[in-house]
Amino acid sequence: MKTDFNDKQIQILQVAEALFAEKGFDGTSIRDIAKEAKINIAMISYYFGSKEQLLESLIVYRASDIKLQLDNLILEDLNPIEKINKLIALYISRINSNRCIYKILHFEFSSKKRDLNLEAFTELKKGNLKSLETIIKEGQEKGIFKKDIIVPLITPTILGTYFHFHMNRPFYENLLHLNTEEKYNTYIKTTLTMHIQQTIKALLTYES
Template structure:
């Protein structure tokens, strides 16, 4: 896992905020340096370029997720409880870091610049292995079916969340969510519970 010092983490936090507010193209290294209260030379020394900074930001987010998944895997709780906590972890992480996820997906889809996301893909594969290990526990105990395409479960979790969030005005109207706090609470409770039920239904569904 890539380790960052305190100053690097501060810079990455500022970069993420500016990327989210102004877009990747709309943010300059000078903007980041000014807001982070550091000189441009320090950013160049730590990261090399704005593109490398984005790569570092992605790695920092995904490596942190790996630690939390591995911690969950080693918890002494029943498989169904682990699945509930795993879904809750995914949704809370995505919701908290949705700006960087949107930047990543934009960069992947447009391919406007050369970004090296090989390490990102490798870490996501490692996260998927931990995800599979959690599901395998339930399979070994006979609680989950053996014939499950585990690799397709994370897209269901993330896809449901992003479909909901991308249509935020619609769902706020449908569910009469009048404030940002009510919207965030709905994600943390009702939406998360809906996704938990969906994933658990797939784990016990008989063909």
């Protein structure tokens, strides 16, 4: 499956993403997407084939965005801890601003109603893991990070904290007085992100 899309394809993917998140995959028709995107149905079929293939492309489109930024992060002149902190901030920022796709993914993966071809998505996730491994290996070689790190569990630790917070949004809004969308998003960008960074740093580094 291709991982690069033209402007028209991106427009269709963004419209589909919003509709899938609002109405569900099964509740959204190709006709709905075409109407909202102000295009004809034939164009969607031309670009993506079926609705299932459109969903597969949407997942890859969002994953490709993070992969590119992680590739650039590896090349930055930062120490390993700064790179890990930036990686965490990147993950949380991208997920929080693209909640729609993760809502769709959660439903699709938990319901298993469709046999989606997610080979390209899996390859992108492997690439993301490789970027994380590169940063951690650099930190280990410099004596900053511990040797017994289970690298594949770092990402679920980062994402699990965010998703627990977001899935319990009403509780935390009341507890932390986050009574506006701006306050809620600012808290995620600052306090929650910093908490996750401190947690991961504690997992990776030697006790002082």
